[in-house]
Amino acid sequence: MHYKLGSRNSLTISTPDGVSFRQIIATPYARGMAALIDLLVILACNIGISIALSFVSVLGRFFADVATSLVILGFFITSVGYGIMLEWVMGGQTLGKKTFRLRVIDQRGMTLTLPQVIIRNLLRPIDLLPIYYLFGALFCFFSKNCQRLGDFAAGTVVIREARPKAPDLATLGVSGDNSFTRHPHIEARLRQQTTPEEAQLALDAIVRRDTLPPERRLALFHEMANHFRSLASFPDEVQESLSDEQYVRNVVQTLYRKSKA
Amino acid sequence: MILDLDKFIAKEQPVWDELERIVEEKEEGKEKTAMPLERANRFLYLYQRASSDLVRLKTFAGEADTAFYLENLIARAYRQLHMRRKRENTFRPLSWFLVSLPCTFRRHGKAFALSTALFLFGALLGALVLGLDYDQKRNLIPEQFDHLYGDPSERVAKEEAAQFDNFDSRQTFSTYLMTHNTKVAIFTAASGFLWGILTMILLFYNGIIIGVVCFDYLQAGEGVFLTAWLLPHGSFELPAIFMGGQAGLMIGRAVIGWGSDLRMTERFRLIRNDLLTILGGAAVLLIWAGLVESFLSQYHKPDFYPWKIALGLFQLVLLFAFLGYGGKRTPSRAKERKEMLPALSSPSSQGHH
Numbered sequence: 001m002h003y004k005l006g007s008r009n010s011l012t013i014s015t016p017d018g019v020s021f022r023q024i025i026a027t028p029y030a031r032g033m034a035a036l037i038d039l040l041v042i043l044a045c046n047i048g049i050s051i052a053l054s055f056v057s058v059l060g061r062f063f064a065d066v067a068t069s070l071v072i073l074g075f076f077i078t079s080v081g082y083g084i085m086l087e088w089v090m091g092g093q094t095l096g097k098k099t100f101r102l103r104v105i106d107q108r109g110m111t112l113t114l115p116q117v118i119i120r121n122l123l124r125p126i127d128l129l130p131i132y133y134l135f136g137a138l139f140c141f142f143s144k145n146c147q148r149l150g151d152f153a154a155g156t157v158v159i160r161e162a163r164p165k166a167p168d169l170a171t172l173g174v175s176g177d178n179s180f181t182r183h184p185h186i187e188a189r190l191r192q193q194t195t196p197e198e199a200q201l202a203l204d205a206i207v208r209r210d211t212l213p214p215e216r217r218l219a220l221f222h223e224m225a226n227h228f229r230s231l232a233s234f235p236d237e238v239q240e241s242l243s244d245e246q247y248v249r250n251v252v253q254t255l256y257r258k259s260k261a
Numbered sequence: 262m263i264l265d266l267d268k269f270i271a272k273e274q275p276v277w278d279e280l281e282r283i284v285e286e287k288e289e290g291k292e293k294t295a296m297p298l299e300r301a302n303r304f305l306y307l308y309q310r311a312s313s314d315l316v317r318l319k320t321f322a323g324e325a326d327t328a329f330y331l332e333n334l335i336a337r338a339y340r341q342l343h344m345r346r347k348r349e350n351t352f353r354p355l356s357w358f359l360v361s362l363p364c365t366f367r368r369h370g371k372a373f374a375l376s377t378a379l380f381l382f383g384a385l386l387g388a389l390v391l392g393l394d395y396d397q398k399r400n401l402i403p404e405q406f407d408h409l410y411g412d413p414s415e416r417v418a419k420e421e422a423a424q425f426d427n428f429d430s431r432q433t434f435s436t437y438l439m440t441h442n443t444k445v446a447i448f449t450a451a452s453g454f455l456w457g458i459l460t461m462i463l464l465f466y467n468g469i470i471i472g473v474v475c476f477d478y479l480q481a482g483e484g485v486f487l488t489a490w491l492l493p494h495g496s497f498e499l500p501a502i503f504m505g506g507q508a509g510l511m512i513g514r515a516v517i518g519w520g521s522d523l524r525m526t527e528r529f530r531l532i533r534n535d536l537l538t539i540l541g542g543a544a545v546l547l548i549w550a551g552l553v554e555s556f557l558s559q560y561h562k563p564d565f566y567p568w569k570i571a572l573g574l575f576q577l578v579l580l581f582a583f584l585g586y587g588g589k590r591t592p593s594r595a596k597e598r599k600e601m602l603p604a605l606s607s608p609s610s611q612g613h614h
Binding site: 013015017018019021022023065066068069070072073075076080091105107109110111115116118119122123124125126149152153154155161162196256 | 288309312315316319326328329331332333335336339340341343344430431432433435436437440443444447448450451452454455512515525526529530533534536537540
């Protein structure tokens with residue numbers, strides 16, 4: 001399922017050098033799960049503080065008073081300071097965000113400044129209303145870059161840190177003989193004409209072929225093959241010997257094939 | 262035009278690998294000292310080359326995975342290249358408190374005035390309602406303050422007869438007050454996101470409660486007790502809550518965007534540091550107010566009332582003198598700066614040779 005929130009699920013950042021790059025915006029679901037982990041960590045910290053200071057209480061009435069006040073202070077510091085400290089020290093990550101490979105960044109693509117970190121965490125109470133980030137999640141869902149209110153004020157976005165790996169063509173059944181390779185100049189034209197989105201779409205279609213009903217699969221590959229035929233025309237003898245699906249497989253192999261070096 | 266993608270990737274891969282190594286080192290904080298110039302130049306070169314590769318790849322080839330990989334690498338390198346932390350390490354607490362806080366406070370003085378006015382309006386209305394119908398007292402004071410439901414004179418007599426115990430959970434109480442009131446100030450500020458409406462309601466509602474309590478005690482002839490009880494901590498606590506309201510109204514204004522052509526993101530960027538300064542100032546005031554409320558305000562000995570009231574008044578005057586005049590440049594310093602400004606803005610100093 002392609003998750004679509006706000007008006008887009010990636011943030012395109014254009015640098016003054018004229019380079020544009022995309023950052024995948026974290027979904028409210030992933031952010032909610034990360035927040036849950038952070039909540040558990042905060043709870044564990046609070047329990048730890050309570051247990052540690054309960055030993056001080058046995059020393060007398062004065063120390064019991066000091067211990068209770070330190071517990072209150074500890075709870076306050078962990079609940080307010082946890083996000084601030086970790087996001088600052090870990091460059092936009094908390095333990096929950098690290099688990100889900102999320103990171104807070106400046107919405108212009110730069111690292112966070114301390115005021116940004118503090119503001120997005122201090123204004124969290126309004127996002128938490130009325131129960132567990134409901135208000136923040138609603139705002140996140142309707143805002144362009146999935147920002148909760150604290151993010152808006154701080155000028156931050158939460159991205160998903162993808163560490164992309166090359167697809168394993170062998171497991172997709174596209175690593176066999178490819179008749180396109182006998183026409184390198186047409187392959188080059190195909191690569192030139194194909195956009196990254198089209199290439200990704202073709203790869204997705206092959207990966208998910210088994211989830212499609214037969215008639216839908218035939219229609220989809222027919223449409224895709226026709227599209228790629230229009231981008232670069234291979235000789236008739238190549239085209240006629242291939243089914244639509246095999247044609248798309250060959251296209252994917254051509255597009256994703258890496259150097260043997 | 263990239264005719265051979267395989268060759269292109271094979272040729273550029275070492276560049277990307279080297280860039281990735283530097284980015285990883287920087288991300289992991291391995292470099293404790295500033296990067297040597299030669300290495301910084303190399304980093305910039307690698308970033309620019311990878312950026313150029315991405316542009317070529319996106320323009321001339323449909324290789325999605327490599328483009329995606331490069332986008333991620335460049336995003337990470339861009340973040341590291343535009344690291345803005347070093348500049349922030351010059352934070353000076355004393356200068357922040359003595360100069361930035363009062364200057365920022367005055368810059369948004371209208372928001373503070375509105376915040377205070379809303380609270381006072383609520384207080385007046387609360388007093389008026391209680392004056393017209395005393396039976397409304399229980400409806401106007403929330404249950405958490407049920408010790409205020411009774412007759413004020415009875416409470417005063419009880420409090421004045423009680424023995425003040427310095428060790429009777431005073432530290433716990435003061436810590437509770439500091440943290441609770443700070444949370445209230447933060448929430449009052451955060452609620453400004455709802456176009457400032459919730460901030461206004463919170464200020465108005467809290468004003469009603471205080472108005473009802475004040476009227477109740479004044480009507481019972483316990484004005485001196487009331488002043489000696491509330492003024493020592495209230496002289497800091499209430500302005501701190503109003504500062505929370507001030508921050509909330511600033512947020513509300515940024516959301517609405519009155520009188521500004523800027524986008525909301527930009528409007529927030531302009532007030533971000535000011536919000537932090539005002540909330541930080543409120544937190545400092547609340548720490549002191551918590552200590553005073555716990556260790557002094559609850560000490561109800563009649564012969565000590567004049568001292569408590571005097572302290573409260575002194576704090577109030579000191580606070581507003583500090584917020585109203587603190588951080589202002591001396592005339593000689595201002596003149597010196599004025600003289601420097603034309604020199605700085607003259608064409609010859611801007612490098613147009």
